Amino acid sequence: MTPGDTVTVEAIVAEFAADRSRLLDIVETVQSRYGYVSDAAVQVIAAGLRIHSVEVEDMLSFYAFFDRHPRGRVRIRLSKTPISIMKGATDVAHAFEAALGIDMGEDTPDGAFTLQWTSDIGMADQEPAALVNGMVLTAIKPGDVPTIVAALRQHDFQQSHGQPIPNAGVKSSLVQAGPLLSGPSAAGESLIAALALTPDQVIEVISASKLRGRGGAGFPTGTKWRLTRKSKGQNHYVACNADEGEPGTFKDRVLLSEFPHLVFDGMTIAGYALGARHGLVYLRGEYAYLWDALQAALKTRRRQGLLGSNVCGHVGFDFDIRIQLGAGAYICGEESSMIESLEGKRGAPRDRPPFPTERGYLQQPTAVDNVETYVCAARIMAMGAAWFRGYGTAASSGTKLMGVSGDCERPGVYEVPFGITVNELLDLTGGADAAYVQVSGPSGQSVAPKDFGRRIAYEDLSTGGSTMVFGPQRDVLAVALQFAEFFVDESCGWCVPCRVGTTLLRQGMEKIVVGRATLADIMATETLANTVVRMSRCGLGQTAPNPILTTMRSFPELYEARMQSGSFVPRVTLSEALADAVQVQGRQPVAEDI
Numbered sequence: 001m002t003p004g005d006t007v008t009v010e011a012i013v014a015e016f017a018a019d020r021s022r023l024l025d026i027v028e029t030v031q032s033r034y035g036y037v038s039d040a041a042v043q044v045i046a047a048g049l050r051i052h053s054v055e056v057e058d059m060l061s062f063y064a065f066f067d068r069h070p071r072g073r074v075r076i077r078l079s080k081t082p083i084s085i086m087k088g089a090t091d092v093a094h095a096f097e098a099a100l101g102i103d104m105g106e107d108t109p110d111g112a113f114t115l116q117w118t119s120d121i122g123m124a125d126q127e128p129a130a131l132v133n134g135m136v137l138t139a140i141k142p143g144d145v146p147t148i149v150a151a152l153r154q155h156d157f158q159q160s161h162g163q164p165i166p167n168a169g170v171k172s173s174l175v176q177a178g179p180l181l182s183g184p185s186a187a188g189e190s191l192i193a194a195l196a197l198t199p200d201q202v203i204e205v206i207s208a209s210k211l212r213g214r215g216g217a218g219f220p221t222g223t224k225w226r227l228t229r230k231s232k233g234q235n236h237y238v239a240c241n242a243d244e245g246e247p248g249t250f251k252d253r254v255l256l257s258e259f260p261h262l263v264f265d266g267m268t269i270a271g272y273a274l275g276a277r278h279g280l281v282y283l284r285g286e287y288a289y290l291w292d293a294l295q296a297a298l299k300t301r302r303r304q305g306l307l308g309s310n311v312c313g314h315v316g317f318d319f320d321i322r323i324q325l326g327a328g329a330y331i332c333g334e335e336s337s338m339i340e341s342l343e344g345k346r347g348a349p350r351d352r353p354p355f356p357t358e359r360g361y362l363q364q365p366t367a368v369d370n371v372e373t374y375v376c377a378a379r380i381m382a383m384g385a386a387w388f389r390g391y392g393t394a395a396s397s398g399t400k401l402m403g404v405s406g407d408c409e410r411p412g413v414y415e416v417p418f419g420i421t422v423n424e425l426l427d428l429t430g431g432a433d434a435a436y437v438q439v440s441g442p443s444g445q446s447v448a449p450k451d452f453g454r455r456i457a458y459e460d461l462s463t464g465g466s467t468m469v470f471g472p473q474r475d476v477l478a479v480a481l482q483f484a485e486f487f488v489d490e491s492c493g494w495c496v497p498c499r500v501g502t503t504l505l506r507q508g509m510e511k512i513v514v515g516r517a518t519l520a521d522i523m524a525t526e527t528l529a530n531t532v533v534r535m536s537r538c539g540l541g542q543t544a545p546n547p548i549l550t551t552m553r554s555f556p557e558l559y560e561a562r563m564q565s566g567s568f569v570p571r572v573t574l575s576e577a578l579a580d581a582v583q584v585q586g587r588q589p590v591a592e593d594i
C-alpha cells in the first residue's frame with residue numbers, strides 16, 4: 001500500500017467518525033475502492049478504530065463479499081439455487097466458462113474477471129440471474145453470454161458506462177396486488193394518521209389488527225412494540241429486516257423498489273410508538289443496486305418533513321433512518337445476528353434471552369420487524385384495524401405477499417389473503433402440474449400433492465413468502481440435496497451440531513440421491529437430522545434439516561424407491577421409521593402419510 005493509499009484508508013475511517021460500530025461500512029468502502037482489503041488496510045483500519053487487527057480480520061472473514069486478496073475487476077456471481085439450476089444456470093455457467101476461458105471459482109489471468117457461484121440473489125422469478133459488480137443481470141440464456149462478456153470487457157477497459165449491458169435490469173415482479181398494495185399510499189399519509197393518536201393508542205391499533213410478523217415466525221407485532229416501548233434504555237431503536245436471504249423469497253425486494261415510502265412510513269410510525277429516534281434498515285448486500293433509490297427516497301422524506309426534527313410538525317418527535325448494507329451472509333437475517341452485523345461485527349447469533357426488545361442494537365431496546373410487517377403497519381394506521389382483520393383467517397389476519405417461482409406459468413409476487421390453499425395458489429400462478437411445492441424456502445416445508453389442500457396461514461403452513469413449484473419432471477431428492485448444500489455453506493460455524501451436522505446431512509443425502517443408501521443409512525440420516533434440530537443454537541441449525549425431514553415425511557416412497565437394491569428387505573416401512581421426525585416437526589401425520 002502506498003503512503004497515498006494509507007491516507008485514503010485513514011480518510012475512510014474518518015468518514016465514519018472512527019466509530020467501531022461502523023466497521024462494516026468502513027470495510028465495505030475499502031473493498032469497493034480497492035477490490036479487496038489488504039493486510040496493510042486492515043492495520044490502518046484497526047489503528048484508526050483503536051482495536052486489535054484480529055477484530056477486523058475476524059469480521060472480514062465472516063462475509064462472502066469481502067476479499068483479502070485481489071480478484072477480478074469484474075466480479076460475476078451467478079445465482080445457484082434449485083430454481084436457477086432448473087431454469088438453465090448450469091448451461092449459463094458453462095457458457096461463461098467458455099467465453100472467459102476459466103472455470104467457476106477462478107480469475108482470468110489478466111485480472112479482469114472473476115467467475116463464481118453465489119447463493120440465491122432474490123431473483124427467483126427471473127432466473128438464471130447474476131450479480132456483476134452489484135448490477136443485476138436476469139433471464140440469462142447461454143446464447144446471451146458472449147455479448148454480455150464483450151460488453152463487460154469494453155466497460156472494464158474503457159472505464160466507460162455508456163454501452164448498455166445485455167440482460168441488465170430487474171423487471172417488476174408484482175403480478176397481483178391486493179388491498180395492502182392497491183390502496184392509496186402517498187408518502188406520509190399513514191404517518192399523519194398515526195401522529196393523530198398517542199403512542200400507546202398506535203400500539204393498541206396494531207394489536208387490535210392482530211398483525212403478525214411477516215418474516216416467517218409470526219410473532220404478534222403489537223406485543224413486540226409494547227415490550228420494546230416498556231423496556232428501559234437510553235435510546236430505543238427500530239430495525240427493518242431487509243435481508244431477505246431465504247431462497248425463493250423476493251417480495252421484500254418488490255416492496256423496497258416499488259413501495260419504499262410505505263416501508264419508511266411504517267418504520268417512522270414504529271419510531272413514534274416506541275419512543276425511538278433512530279431507524280435502521282439492514283439491506284442485504286445482494287440488493288445493493290437499490291441503494292441509490294432508497295437514499296433518494298430518504299432524502300425526499302427529509303425535505304418533506306417526514307424525517308428529521310419534529311416529524312410532520314409533531315413537536316418533540318425526531319426520527320431518522322440509516323441504511324446498513326449487508327455483505328452476503330444468510331444468517332444475518334436472524335434478528336440477533338442482524339443486530340451484531342448492524343454493530344459492525346461478524347453476524348453470529350446472540351444467546352437469548354435477553355431478546356432484542358430488551359437489549360438489541362447497542363444493547364438498547366430494539367424492535368426488529370420484516371419489511372412487509374412495516375408496510376402492513378402503515379396501511380393499518382391509514383385504514384384501521386377492522387379493515388385489516390377483514391382479510392385472512394382468525395389467527396392470521398390480513399393478506400400475505402407470496403413470491404412464487406419454478407414450474408409455473410406466471411411466476412412473481414402475489415398478494416393473497418391468508419387461508420388460501422396451496423391448490424388455489426397453484427391455480428393462480430399457472431402451476432397446475434406441480435408435483436411438489438416447497439413452502440417458506442429450504443427452512444420451510446416440502447408439500448406433496450396429497451397436501452395441496454393445506455392453507456397458507458400461521459395455523460397451518462406458516463411462511464415468509466417463498467413458494468417454489470416443482471413439476472413431475474424434477475427430482476425431489478436432488479432438490480433436497482441442494483437445500484442441504486445451502487445450509488452447509490450458510491452455517492456460521494459457531495456450534496458443532498450445525499457446523500458438523502449440516503455437512504454430515506449433506507453426505508447422507510448424497511448417498512441417498514445416488515442410490516447407495518440402505519434403510520439403515522436413511523434412518524441414521526433421519527436420527528442425525530433430528531439431533532441437529534434439537535441441539536443447534538439458533539434458528540438456522542434448528543431448521544436446516546427441514547428439507548430432509550419434510551421430504552421424508554411427504555415423499556417416503558421416493559426414499560424407498562432410491563434405496564440400494566438388494567441390500568436387505570426392510571422389516572419396517574419408512575413411514576414407521578420416520579415417526580420420530582413427525583414428532584420433532586410437531587405436526588400429526590395426515591392419514592395418507594402412513
Ligand SMILES: Cc1cc2nc3c(=O)[nH]c(=O)nc-3n(C[C@H](O)[C@H](O)[C@H](O)COP(=O)(O)O)c2cc1C
Pocket residue numbers: 212213214215216217218219241242243244245246330331332333334335336368369370371373538539540
Ligand atoms: C436463519 C434465519 C434467517 C432469517 N432471515 C430473515 C429474513 O431474511 N428476513 C426477515 O424478516 N426475517 C428473517 N428471519 C426471522 C428474524 O429472525 C425475525 O424473526 C424477523 O425479522 C422478525 O420480524 P417480523 O416479526 O416482522 O417477522 C430469519 C430467521 C432465521 C433463523
Ligand code: SF4
Pocket residue numbers: 331349490491492493494495496498499536537538539540541542
Ligand atoms: S445453529 Fe448454525 S448458524 Fe446457528 S449458531 Fe450454530 S452454527 Fe451458527
